[in-house]
């Protein structure tokens with residue numbers, strides 16, 4: 457099989473097939489969070505690090521006014537083309553989630569599946585929360601999902617998915633190459649095997665995520681005026697099953713409310 461060294465984010469069609477097929481639980485959970493935790497009706501929503509907009513399109517179809525930003529122009533282009541195809545404004549734009557300002561404030565923001573961990577430094581993480589606090593209306597919420605680095609043994613070190621649509625099949629594998637807690641970097645290896653009737657090739661990628669303990673996350677929240685942590689969930693995405701953080705906690709979804 458041919459091997460291409462590249463970034464999955466530069467192949468939005470394959471990204472969207474793999475991650476886009478897994479939208480239902482997150483989507484339902486987001487709607488339930490808007491209902492339960494926002495202290496205002498949620499109409500306008502923003503996604504920093506929106507990628508292909510797999511959740512944005514579903515929210516647009518449900519009648520929300522959505523927008524998003526991403527560093528990757530290919531992902532933004534893919535997202536906008538799909539929004540336009542279904543008759544919605546091309547509301548994704550290229551930008552940095554640590555440095556943005558929205559002209560119109562929003563009622564909710566969300567950032568799922570470790571996207572936040574792409575921010576490389578404490579300064580960038582802090583700047584991100586300040587941008588979020590700035591763009592939320594009072595009573596609005598931020599839903600933030602990521603993997604913490606547990607104090608006990610890391611349980612989740614490899615994940616595999618497979619997704620198919622028409623003639624296209626993508627099999628993916630993600631694994632943790634190693635964690636440097638001093639530098640606060642976790643290296644992630646990825647392969648995506650792409651099969652079409654005429655081609656078969658592998659994309660090999662590596663990315664870095666910043667590591668976080670629950671205390672390090674709490675310190676960021678404490679340093680962000682106007683954002684208050686109101687609840688924690690996990691990747692089961694069940695609104696009736698909030699979690700208590702302990703030494704084993706890995707996947708977590710924070711609900712932050714703008715005061």
Ligand SMILES: C[S@@+](CC[C@H](N)C(=O)[O-])C[C@H]1O[C@@H](n2cnc3c(N)ncnc32)[C@H](O)[C@@H]1O
Nearest residue numbers: 465505506507526527528531551552553571574
């Ligand atoms: C794991 S993908 C998630 C995409 C989308 N949020 C989703 O749930 O499918 C992470 C995305 O974050 C984007 N990204 C990484 N660093 C970023 C930054 N500093 N500002 C904006 N986007 C960023 C990447 O380009 C990529 O599209």
